[in-house]
Amino acid sequence: MPTTPIKNQSFLANLPLFRELAPEQLDRMATHTRQVRAPRGEILFHRGDEVHGFHVIIYGQVKLAFISAGGDEKVVEILGPGQSFGEAVMFMRRPHVVTAQALADSLLLYVEREVVFDEIKSDPDFAARMIAGLSRRLHQLVGDLEAYSMRSGTERVIGFLLHQCGDGLPANGEADVTLPTTKGVIASRLNLTQEHFSRILHDLTTAGLIKVQGRTVHIVDVERLRGHST
DSSP states (O other): OOOOHHHHHHHHHTSTTTTTOOHHHHHHHHHTEEEEEEOTTOEEEOTTOOOSEEEEEEESOEEEEEEOTTSOEEEEEEEOTTOEEOHHHHHHTOOOSSEEEESSSEEEEEEEHHHHHHHHHHOHHHHHHHHHHHHHHHHHHHHHHHHHHHSOHHHHHHHHHHHHTGGGOOSSSOEEEEOSSOHHHHHHHTTOOHHHHHHHHHHHHHTTSEEEETTEEEESOHHHHHTOOO
């Protein structure tokens, strides 16, 4: 769908990565940015595709995944509004290492590589924000590795549910969580089979810690769930 630079500039100006850019910088970025409307299920790129820029999500949800040697899908990340992906391989000038697929109807911005490189050369603060974003991603991946290696499946599921409550998580009492996508995708993200994930939810329900209805999980007692041992 055709777009104007002014519209792109408006989107860019409200994203953390670009929020502090001067108007003339936003103009340059917007000129080399296009909107991507991806209906649910659409593939944005495949593993092995060439990289010419990176994506930022305006609304919707995107899954990053790869297929194992055995043919199973492994979900690496589930991303939402304001988050970006593809920067690391863009800087390395290497092909994509994962496949990106929209999990919901989504609107994204695709920012061309060369304009990013130009802004990095002229604006050290912009370069620092790019580095900070990549560092946060690396920190998250290290945390994931620790979770897969050191925590049980039940601990991973509990951690995921508590994280989904966000900053408004009460110290005790009740809370509701809406699962952001299907149980199969969440299970893969947590390095579990869907059957194992469902069994853990069933065990937590039997223990009186949660109640599950569709994609809504009601946490009966936050403090008890947080302290639950396997």
